[in-house]
Amino acid sequence: MTDSRLLLLEDVRFSWPKATEATLDIPLFSMEHGERVFLRGPSGSGKTTLLSLIAAVLSPDRGVVKVAGTDLATVRGAARDRFRADHIGLVFQQFNLLPFLSVSQNVLLPCRFSARRRIRAQEMGGSLDGEVQRLLTALNLDAAALRHRQAMSLSVGQQQRVAVARALIGRPQLVIADEPTSALDADTRDAFLELLFAEIEATGASLLFVSHDAALAQRFDRHVDLPELNRAEQATG
Amino acid sequence: MTGLFTIAWRSLRNRWSTATLAVLAIAISVALILTVDQVRRDAKTAFVQTLSGTDLIVGARSGQVQLLLYSVFRIGNATNNMSWESAREIAARDEVEWTIPLSLGDSYRGYRVLGTNDDYFRHYTFGRERRLSLVAGLEFDDVFDAVLGSEVARELEHDIGDEIVIAHGTGSAGITRHENQPFRVSGILEPTGTPVDRTVHVSLEGIEALHVDWRSGMQVPGEGTPADVIRGMDLEPSEITAQLVGLKTRGTVFRVQRAINEYRQEPLLAILPGVALQELWGLVGAAETALLIVSAVVVLAGLINLISVLLSSLSERRREMAILRSAGASPGTIFRLLCLESSVLAIVGIVVGFLLHQVSVRLVEVLLRTRYGVDLPGRLPGAPELLLCLAILAAAIVTGAIPAWRAYRQSLSDGMTQRT
Numbered sequence: 001m002t003d004s005r006l007l008l009l010e011d012v013r014f015s016w017p018k019a020t021e022a023t024l025d026i027p028l029f030s031m032e033h034g035e036r037v038f039l040r041g042p043s044g045s046g047k048t049t050l051l052s053l054i055a056a057v058l059s060p061d062r063g064v065v066k067v068a069g070t071d072l073a074t075v076r077g078a079a080r081d082r083f084r085a086d087h088i089g090l091v092f093q094q095f096n097l098l099p100f101l102s103v104s105q106n107v108l109l110p111c112r113f114s115a116r117r118r119i120r121a122q123e124m125g126g127s128l129d130g131e132v133q134r135l136l137t138a139l140n141l142d143a144a145a146l147r148h149r150q151a152m153s154l155s156v157g158q159q160q161r162v163a164v165a166r167a168l169i170g171r172p173q174l175v176i177a178d179e180p181t182s183a184l185d186a187d188t189r190d191a192f193l194e195l196l197f198a199e200i201e202a203t204g205a206s207l208l209f210v211s212h213d214a215a216l217a218q219r220f221d222r223h224v225d226l227p228e229l230n231r232a233e234q235a236t237g
Numbered sequence: 238m239t240g241l242f243t244i245a246w247r248s249l250r251n252r253w254s255t256a257t258l259a260v261l262a263i264a265i266s267v268a269l270i271l272t273v274d275q276v277r278r279d280a281k282t283a284f285v286q287t288l289s290g291t292d293l294i295v296g297a298r299s300g301q302v303q304l305l306l307y308s309v310f311r312i313g314n315a316t317n318n319m320s321w322e323s324a325r326e327i328a329a330r331d332e333v334e335w336t337i338p339l340s341l342g343d344s345y346r347g348y349r350v351l352g353t354n355d356d357y358f359r360h361y362t363f364g365r366e367r368r369l370s371l372v373a374g375l376e377f378d379d380v381f382d383a384v385l386g387s388e389v390a391r392e393l394e395h396d397i398g399d400e401i402v403i404a405h406g407t408g409s410a411g412i413t414r415h416e417n418q419p420f421r422v423s424g425i426l427e428p429t430g431t432p433v434d435r436t437v438h439v440s441l442e443g444i445e446a447l448h449v450d451w452r453s454g455m456q457v458p459g460e461g462t463p464a465d466v467i468r469g470m471d472l473e474p475s476e477i478t479a480q481l482v483g484l485k486t487r488g489t490v491f492r493v494q495r496a497i498n499e500y501r502q503e504p505l506l507a508i509l510p511g512v513a514l515q516e517l518w519g520l521v522g523a524a525e526t527a528l529l530i531v532s533a534v535v536v537l538a539g540l541i542n543l544i545s546v547l548l549s550s551l552s553e554r555r556r557e558m559a560i561l562r563s564a565g566a567s568p569g570t571i572f573r574l575l576c577l578e579s580s581v582l583a584i585v586g587i588v589v590g591f592l593l594h595q596v597s598v599r600l601v602e603v604l605l606r607t608r609y610g611v612d613l614p615g616r617l618p619g620a621p622e623l624l625l626c627l628a629i630l631a632a633a634i635v636t637g638a639i640p641a642w643r644a645y646r647q648s649l650s651d652g653m654t655q656r657t
Contacts, residue, residue, distance in 0.1 A: 048654060057562065057652035078567040085565020090653065092563070095556050100251035101244065112240075113565030166564070 005066075006173055006206045007031040007054065012063035013232075014049055023049050025232040026063075029224070033173070036200065036207040038217045041226035047210055050226065051176055054208070055088055056080040068173050085114035089167030089175040089205070094183040096163035099152035106151050107132045107166045117170020124171070135165040138202070139195050157188040164196055171203045178210045193219065241570070245577040248557070252550060259546040260586040266539035267590025267629060270532035271622055272597060277525040278621070283364070284522075285514045287431045288481075290362035291337075292490050294513070295319065295327060295497055296479035298504035302520075305513040308339055308479040310432050311349040315341065318476040323503055327480065330496075332489040335360045337481040340444045340474065345403045348389045350437045352444030352477075360483055363431050373397055374424030380442045380468055382423035388434040390425045397422055403437070403447060418446055418464060430605070442472035482507070536629055540636045543582055547575065547640035555651055558644060563653040572645040579637025580630075587626050587633075594622075 009029040015022040024046045031037055041047035052058040053065055056072050057080075065072045068087050075083050089110065097106045108128055111118035118128070125131025136143035139161040146154065146162075154162065160180055167175050177196070181189040193216070200207045209220065217223045249256045288294075288309050296304045297317035306312040321338075328336040337360055340352030358369055358376050374397040377384055383403075385395055395401070400419040420439060428434055446467045484490055490509065497507035558571055566574075 052652050052654075055563070055653060078569055081562070081565050081567035081570075084563075090563040092653075096560065098244070098248075098557055098560055100247040105243070105247075109561075109564040113570075 004033075005030045006033045006035070006068060007208070008064065008066040009053070010064045010066075012053065012060045012065060014053060014058065014060045016049075022061075022232040024053070024060075024230055026050070026229055027231065029229055031174075031206050031208065034204055034206055036197070036221045037209065038220035038223045039208060039210045039226055040212060040214055040217065040223070041210050042212045045226045046230055046232065047178070047226055050230075051178055051208075051210065054174075054176065055090065056084050082114065085110050086116045087172050087174060089169075089172040091160070091163045091167045091175070091177040091180045093179040094156060094160070096166070097151035097154075097159055099150065101151055102148050103136070103151055103154065103162050104129070104132050104147045106162060107135065107169055109166060110172075111170055114170065117172060119170075121170040131169060132165070135169060135199070136162070138199055139165055140191070141165075156183050157192065160184060160192060161195065164192075164199065168199055168203055168205070171205065173205055174208065175200060175205045176208045176210070179212070180209075181211070181216070182213070241574055241577055242581075244561075245574055245581055248554075249578055249581060255546050255550065256582060259543050259582050260589060262539040262542040263583060263586025263629075263633070264589035264593055266532070266536040267587050267626070268593035268597065269535050270529075270629075271591065271594040271625060273528050273532045274621065274625060275594075275598060277529060280525070281518055281522060283430060284518050285511065286364045287514060288361075288363055288510050290360070290366060290483065291481045291510050292484045292487060293482040293494055293497070293507045294479060294510050295324075295482060295505055295507045298506045301506070301508045301513050302517055304479065304506055304508055305510065305517060307341060308481075309510065309514075311341065311351070311436060315478045318478055319480065319505060320476050320503060321474050323500065323505060324477055324480045327482065327497060330493065332484050332486070332493050333482055334485045335483045337361060338441060338474075338477045339479045339481065340441055341478045343403050343405055343444065343447060345389075345401055345437045346393060348386070348393075348435055348437050350383075350403055350439060350444075352439055352441045352474075354441055357438065361433075361481070363429055363433070367429070369429065369433065370427050371424045372427050374422070377423050377438065377440050377443070379421070379423070380440060380446050380472065381418065381420045381464060382440065382443070383420040384424040384426060384438040385422055386426055386434040386436045386438070387428040389437055390422075395422050395425075397425065401437070403439075405447065418449075418467065428608075441474050441477070445472040445474050446470075536632070539586070540633055543579060543586075543633060544636050544639050546582075547579055547637070548643060551640060551644055551647065554644075555647065558648045559651055559653050562648055562651075568645045568648045571648045572641045575641035575644045576634065576637055579640065580634055583630055583633030583637065587629055591622070591626060 007030055009026050011028070012024060012026045013022050014024040039047075041050075049058065053060055054067065056065075056067070056075065059073065067083070070083065072080065072083070097103075098109070101109075111121055111128060121128055121131040125134045132147065133143040136146065141158060141161055146158070151159065151162065160183070163180070167177070180196070181192055184192055196207075197219070209216075294304060294308050296308060297315060297319050299316055303313065307315050324336065324338055327333060335356055337356045338353055341349060343350040355376060361369055371384070372387070374384070383401060389395070399422045401422065402419050420443065426433065426438075449462050449467055449470065482493070484493060494507045494509070497505050561571060561574070562568075
């Protein structure tokens with residue numbers, strides 16, 4: 001059965017090996033292609049677990065997780081990591097970059113693990129370097145000056161934008177951003193969101209944006225509350 | 238594109254101080270074991286070649302090692318001598334190309350005096366067919382001429398023309414000195430790195446001359462016979478201590494050996510110096526094994542340090558692993574990355590250690606050659622060094638898998654979680 005939806009979680013249950021209670025129990029959660037979803041998830045709501053299930057790092061005890069039409073249960077071993085590299089771009093709260101690599105090397109990291117994204121990146125920018133330059137420039141970074149700098153020499157705001165460039169390179173269908181703005185001050189945060197949206201729009205990717213800051217919610221197509229979605233008791237983290 | 242190697246290399250450079258220490262620990266251990274191994278092999282070669290080119294050593298019947306010790310190393314004393322007549326008969330055999338008579342029993346200020354003849358300078362070889370040569374003066378010509386080994390000349394600060402008084406007996410105190418027959422230094426030999434350096438060489442006639450005034454080990458009272466009178470006497474020896482024999486073809490060595498061992502006139506012993514030297518090395522060479530074991534333990538310590546450097550870095554690097562995982566790296570990739578890191582450290586360490594070893598060996602070679610005349614083989618590094626390096630690399634790769642496995646387990650459980 002094919003599914004037009006980009007992401008589908010159906011009757012998914014997950015509990016950590018030593019936990020007695022389930023951490024996640026999600027009857028249904030889905031995203032359409034190109035949809036921008038705001039997921040409000042306070043800490044301890046099973047947010048990281050949910051993202052790990054979608055990113056094929058964890059497998060559910062029960063239920064189906066489908067990304068881009070593929071049931072993740074059918075993908076095993078190292079292929080799961082390749083699947084993540086092919087289809088998903090990730091941005092974390094902070095410390096997204098390998099500090100000892102250059103900005104350019106950091107952006108190109110997914111292309112090392114995904115031939116598909118490497119080829120697409122080459123097509124988009126003419127060459128890998130060209131695409132890195134294009135993305136950095138689009139994200140309002142001085143590509144010429146920063147490209148060869150070590151990642152650790154950048155400001156936090158710059159690092160987050162480099163992380164977005166990495167998540168977007170080679171056009172993965174799904175971009176997951178886990179509290180990407182919480183380390184930024186208000187002005188930088190708004191500018192960051194503008195750029196993120198613009199580029200998501202340009203690449204046609206879907207965006208799953210996780211934050212505890214409900215104030216950001218109005219800018220998204222849809223707003224989902226993880227504690228409401230998750231039927232599991234959230235007694236502990 | 239950023240290859241795994243670049244990531245490993247950059248990551249190591251980021252932690253250069255600990256990485257450098259790990260490399261240094263390996264380098265020093267590699268240099269040590271390579272040097273110990275080489276010294277071990279060179280020492281054996283040099284030892285076994287203390288005397289070369291000689292096919293048989295002949296002496297009165299005793300033990301193989303005993304004969305070797307007193308005839309080659311000038312250690313201990315012969316219990317019996319062999320007759321000059323037997324020596325001449327052996328020299329006259331068809332198979333024999335040359336012989337060198339050796340007459341021991343006297344000393345000069347703690348150094349042994351060896352009575353011999355011109356054949357000694359012509360046929361005595363050591364090392365890789367090296368011959369004796371004089372740095373100064375001439376071979377002995379007169380009855381009272383002496384040729385000094387390089388150490389004797391250096392330690393006692395003797396020069397050509399110096400007069401020396403030889404003592405009867407071999408105690409360092411010199412039991413009785415042959416005051417009336419002083420010898421004159423006629424030549425000084427080049428350093429050889431063998432017992433030759435510690436020997437005073439005189440002619441067989443010289444040895445006889447020393448004992449003209451002696452009867453049954455006692456000095457005859459009186460002034461002593463003047464040197465010129467002695468020169469006019471018949472000084473052919475009646476016996477010698479040992480004889481070195483060189484054959485025309487090596488193939489006859491066992492036949493000649495048997496003939497000498499079965500010699501009817503007196504009980505003699507002929508030994509093959511190579512075999513005897515090997516046997517003696519077996520006795521004195523036990524230390525080499527101990528040294529090698531110690532070096533191996535140092536290598537082990539270097540490897541343990543390598544693991545500990547990588548293991549201790551792992552907890553700080555969880556974030557790094559999480560980033561790699563999120564970009565699509567599998568736990569297997571993390572494992573390979575860590576293996577690559579330990580291999581890089583090991584390879585750099587081995588290369589540095591090898592260079593360190595080469596430099597120190599060259600320095601030691603120069604020192605030994607100029608100061609002691611020991612001619613190390615000085616060959617280029619070959620299979621033994623390569624094998625040792627490869628073995629150490631293999632050990633490093635195997636032990637490097639331990640931190641790599643830890644990282645693998647860690648990245649499985651952490652996933653993309655940014656634990657710090």
